[in-house]
Every structure is written in structure tokens, then in C-alpha cells.
Amino acid sequence: MASERGWNDRRMDVVISNLLRFGVLLSAFVVLFGAVLYLVGHDHSHTDYRVFRDEPLDLRSVGGILRRALALDGRGIIQLGLLLLIATPVARVAFSIFGFAEEHDRMYVVVASIVLLILAYSLIGSVWL
Amino acid sequence: MTILEFSLLVWVGAVAAGFLGALTGLGGGVVLVPMLTLLLGVDIRYAIGASLVSVIATSSGAAAAYVKEGFSNIRIGMFLEVATTLGALAGATVAARISSGTISIVFGLVLIGSAYLSRRPRPKNERDVPPDPLATRLRLNGSFPDADGIRNYNVQHVPLGWTLMFGAGTLSGLLGIGSGAMKVLAMDQAMKIPFKVSTTTSNFMIGVTAAASAGVYLARGYIDPGLAMPVMLGVLTGSLLGTRVLVKADTKWLRRVFSLVIVVLGIEMLYRGLSGRI
Numbered sequence: 191m192a193s194e195r196g197w198n199d200r201r202m203d204v205v206i207s208n209l210l211r212f213g214v215l216l217s218a219f220v221v222l223f224g225a226v227l228y229l230v231g232h233d234h235s236h237t238d239y240r241v242f243r244d245e246p247l248d249l250r251s252v253g254g255i256l257r258r259a260l261a262l263d264g265r266g267i268i269q270l271g272l273l274l275l276i277a278t279p280v281a282r283v284a285f286s287i288f289g290f291a292e293e294h295d296r297m298y299v300v301v302a303s304i305v306l307l308i309l310a311y312s313l314i315g316s317v318w319l
Numbered sequence: 320m321t322i323l324e325f326s327l328l329v330w331v332g333a334v335a336a337g338f339l340g341a342l343t344g345l346g347g348g349v350v351l352v353p354m355l356t357l358l359l360g361v362d363i364r365y366a367i368g369a370s371l372v373s374v375i376a377t378s379s380g381a382a383a384a385y386v387k388e389g390f391s392n393i394r395i396g397m398f399l400e401v402a403t404t405l406g407a408l409a410g411a412t413v414a415a416r417i418s419s420g421t422i423s424i425v426f427g428l429v430l431i432g433s434a435y436l437s438r439r440p441r442p443k444n445e446r447d448v449p450p451d452p453l454a455t456r457l458r459l460n461g462s463f464p465d466a467d468g469i470r471n472y473n474v475q476h477v478p479l480g481w482t483l484m485f486g487a488g489t490l491s492g493l494l495g496i497g498s499g500a501m502k503v504l505a506m507d508q509a510m511k512i513p514f515k516v517s518t519t520t521s522n523f524m525i526g527v528t529a530a531a532s533a534g535v536y537l538a539r540g541y542i543d544p545g546l547a548m549p550v551m552l553g554v555l556t557g558s559l560l561g562t563r564v565l566v567k568a569d570t571k572w573l574r575r576v577f578s579l580v581i582v583v584l585g586i587e588m589l590y591r592g593l594s595g596r597i
Contacts, residue, residue, distance in 0.1 A: 202393065203386045203389060206386050206393070207386045210380070210526075211379075211380070211383040213379060214376055214379045214380045217376070225326075225549075225552070228545065228548070229322065229323055229326060232323075237320070237321075237325055239359075239365050240362060241362060242364050250538050250540050251538070264544075265545065266544075268544035268545075272372055272537075272542060272544070272547055273537075275375050275379075276537075279375065279378075279379060279526035280530055283397075283400070286397060298397060304401050305397060305400045305401055309404060309527070312531045312535060313530075314534075
């Protein structure tokens with residue numbers, strides 16, 4: 191029993207590891223692509239982060255970011271890459287639920303689900319619309 | 320300064336922060352926010368937004384390597400993530416309600432505190448502790464590969480560790496940092512988890528913790544793509560370089576210099592917050 195659980199844990203480790211690496215690489219490439227578009231478009235304009243202004247509303251929600259990214263707007267694509275990055279650990283938690291379920295570890299299916307619910311509350315509640 | 324010059328400057332600074340953060344184990348986030356606010360005059364809300372994003376990138380990147388090696392304990396991580404994500408939500412909510420000056424003061428104190436924590440010597444011999452009933456029921460005890468095969472360990476003081484983790488999550492959500500130092504403190508000191516397992520599991524948890532407050536930050540407009548882009552790409556590059564060099568480098572003097580820099584930055588943040596110049 192113990193050794194079987196150990197083996198499954200190891201397999202889960204490997205999948206989680208690949209998932210994290212893939213998510214970070216994917217988001218870095220999307221951000222880089224957006225950066226090129228953004229910098230080429232604005233190479234001589236000036237910027238100021240001294241004063242806090244609210245970001246435009248469509249850079250603060252999933253729908254708005256998708257619209258701007260599809261229009262090949264550099265800032266929209268960067269923001270999409272950052273969304274993918276934020277989604278990476280969330281996907282890791284979601285996958286862990288399946289991993290624990292496969293090991294018949296009910297207690298940890300519940301624990302991982304609670305974490306996923308907290309993340310969903312934070313992300314969907316504030317970002318979705 | 321044009322956007323291209325500004326982005327390059329921030330990128331170079333972020334590479335340095337990520338590199339030093341990985342080499343010293345203190346993380347890049349703690350120096351990023353002071354660097355952006357004190358040196359480049361960026362509003363602290365944009366700075367913590369960009370820093371938080373970069374924290375997710377480095378934590379996930381590093382965790383990918385550690386998890387594969389079998390050091391991280393995914394049950395301990397998942398169980399404590401309940402505390403850190405709740406804390407992060409609370410911290411991000413509080414951050415929106417307090418002034419930049421107050422955030423700056425808390426940041427200064429945390430910088431000084433984490434420099435102090437990093438200067439304490441690590442325990443030489445890992446102690447063996449008896450199993451704790453609560454930890455056993457939660458299946459937190461585990462094992463990891465050691466020089467002489469597989470080593471088993473027991474976990475202690477679960478409620479205290481959980482509470483400290485809630486605090487670490489709150490600081491992470493409030494300041495846009497990983498608060499790795501406090502996570503390690505909770506696991507290594509309070510819960511008596513072996514140092515190697517504590518550090519790698521802490522790293523594993525940082526990304527999920529930061530994701531919990533990232534949604535709140537994004538919706539409030541703290542995450543600006545023009546600033547977050549060079550910060551995220553720079554810190555990621557720097558930390559990847561740092562982990563490459565880490566194996567060969569003697570980091571003792573570097574840690575000393577870096578913690579001194581952190582203390583100076585902490586005092587400056589504290590001063591700016593108190594004098595209302597932020």
C-alpha cells in the first residue's frame with residue numbers, strides 16, 4: 191500500500207512539474223510576442239508610472255483582454271500572457287484534485303478543492319466580467 | 320525617457336534582482352518593489368502588481384525542477400495553501416484600503432525582518448521528532464531523497480504552522496512578494512520540517528498564494544502590461560541564470576552583501592512611508 195502510494199505520488203510530481211514548466215514557458219513567449227508589438231508601436235512615445243491611474247477597464251477583465259489580444263494590440267497580448275501565468279498554478283491545483291482522487295485520497299481531494307474554490311472566488315469574482 | 324529605454328532599464332534591473340534573489344535564496348520580489356519605487360519613481364501600486372506577477376513566474380519555474388527531484392511535499396503544500404490563499408485574499412483586500420505610505424512602512428519592516436531571518440544560521444543536524452497525532456491524521460509526514468537513501472520525517476505543531484502561513488499569505492497579498500522567508504520559518508522552525516523540504520515546498524506554494532491575490536490586483540488595475548512585461552521577463556531570465564550558477568558559487572559573502580542592501584532599502588522605505596514622501 192505504502193509503496194504503491196509512493197509510486198503514484200512520484201508520477202503526480204512529474205506531471206505537475208511538466209505542467210508548471212509548460213505554463214511558464216507559454217506565458218513568457220506570449221508576453222515576449224506582445225512586448226515586440228508594443229515596443230515597435232510605441233518606440234518613441236513616453237511613459238509615466240509616477241502617478242497611479244486606473245488601467246483601462248478592458249485591460250482588467252478576461253473578456254476585455256481577449257478582445258484586445260485578438261485585435262493584436264501589444265498591451266492586450268502581454269496581459270493575456272500574464273493571465274496564462276496566473277492560470278498556471280491554478281491549473282496545478284485543479285490537476286492535483288484528479289491526482290489525489292486517483293490515489294483514493296478523499297481527504298486531499300477535499301483540501302485541494304477548497305484551495306481551488308478560494309482561487310476561483312478571487313479570480314472569477316474580480317476578473318471575469 | 321522613451322518607452323523602449325524605460326523597458327530596457329527595468330528589464331536590466333529585474334534580471335539583477337532575479338539573479339541575486341535566486342543565488343541568495345531570498346527571492347527577487349523583495350528588492351523589486353524598492354528598486355521600482357525608490358530608483359525609478361514608480362507608484363507603489365504598479366510596483367507591487369508587477370512584482371507579484373514575476374513572483375508567480377519564478378516560483379513556478381523553480382518548483383518545476385524541485386518537484387521532479389522529490390523534495391517538495393505536495394500534501395504539506397496543499398494543506399498549507401488553504402491558509403496562504405485565504406491570507407493572500409485578505410492581504411490584497413486590505414492593500415486596496417490603506418494608503419501608499421502605510422504599505423511602504425509595512426514593506427520596510429518586512430524587508431528588515433527578512434534580512435534578519437536570512438542571517439540566522441541554518442540548523443546543522445536535522446533533528447528527528449516524534450510523530451504528532453494531528454499531522455499523522457492529515458498525512459503530512461513524508462520522506463525525501465538524502466545522501467544515504469530515503470529519509471523519513473515527521474511534522475509537528477500544525478495549528479501554529481497554519482497560522483503563520485496565513486500571516487505569510489497576508490503579507491504576500493499586501494506587498495506583492497512571495498514571502499518565502501516567513502513560509503520557510505513556519506515550516507522549518509515551527510513545524511520542524513527538514514530545511515530542504517521546507518524551502519522547496521515553500522517555493523511550490525508561492526505561485527498559488529500569489530495567484531490568489533493576482534485576480535484582485537488585476538481587477539483593481541495594479542497590473543500594467545507595460546511595466547509588468549520587462550519585470551516578469553527580466554526576473555525570469557535572472558533567476559534561471561542564478562540557479563545555473565548557484566551550484567558552483569560561494570554564496571556566503573553574497574548573502575551578507577545582499578541582506579545589507581535589503582536592510583538599507585528597508586530603512587529607506589520605512590523613512591519614505593513615515594515622512595509621507597511616497
